[in-house]
Amino acid sequence: MSYFERALIVIVLVGALAGLAGVLVVLRKRVLFAQALTHATFPGAIIATILGASLQIGALIACVSLAIIMTFLSRIRGQGTQAASGVMLTAGFAAGVLLQAMNPNIPIQIDSFLFGSILSATWIDGLVTAGVLLAIILALLIWGKQILYFLFDAESYAATGAKPWLIDAALLLITTGAVVAAMPAAGAILAIALIAAPAAAARYFTDKIFVMFWLAPTLGALAGVCGLLLSRWLAVSAGASIALVAASIFFIAWGTFTMRRPAVVGVTR
Secondary structure, three states, rough: OOHHHHHHHHHHHHHHHHHHHHOOOOOOOOOOHHHHHHHHHHHHHHHHHHOOOOHHHHHHHHHHHHHHHHHHHHOOOOOOOHHHHHHHHHHHHHHHHHHHHHHHOOOOOOHHHOOOOOHHHHHHHHHHHHHHHHHHHHHHHHHHHHHHHHHHHHHHHOOOOOOOHHHHHHHHHHHHHHHHHHHHHHHHHHHHHHHHHHHHHHHHHHHHHHHHHHHHHHHHHHHHHHHHHHHHHHOOOOHHHHHHHHHHHHHHHHHHOOOOOOOOOOOOO
């Protein structure tokens, strides 16, 4: 099997994983948070490389640390999740740039971090992505009703005596797992593009949550395959091509369906 065929398989898995996790991210209104996580992996990856550890382990530790910090910041009175995400996004990326400048011999460059290297993806990348995708599917099958209850009406969910922070922590874990699994092959920009765009587009196509759960991964995989084929045809960056295709899918969905009706119908179960 050629490197390009392997890249196609990996991008299908990455697109499906990002699309599935993206549904939860979009419904929870945590897109900026997910973007902050993608940029937070940069300093974590550099530190792990300096210490001779796995890049993904460093990215995971950085993501978990950032998620904990942002959770505390968002609980400060008058402070929202969006503001905390914006602050940590810039701080995390700036820390990565500073560390990279202080260690110029590290084989991690800003360009490769932002756009990834899907054409050099390995079978290990594919297996990790498939494992995280399977774990999220199992989590939704087991705790899907509780997660949906929390997403649609967090106050009523808390009133039942349940612990909303457990579901919120599970959603943070799902987002973190998707980001870390996608980062080595996809990079920061492509990862957030595949998390946000397919799920947002699926929301224009349907107001049924269960349809969104299969449609968003399908659109994510489609964006990955089309973008990769387009990059080969035009001899341009694969990461940038995939991100642009994902954005195009969103704008097509938005343009087609919002022109037909004055407002987007709310998502239902």
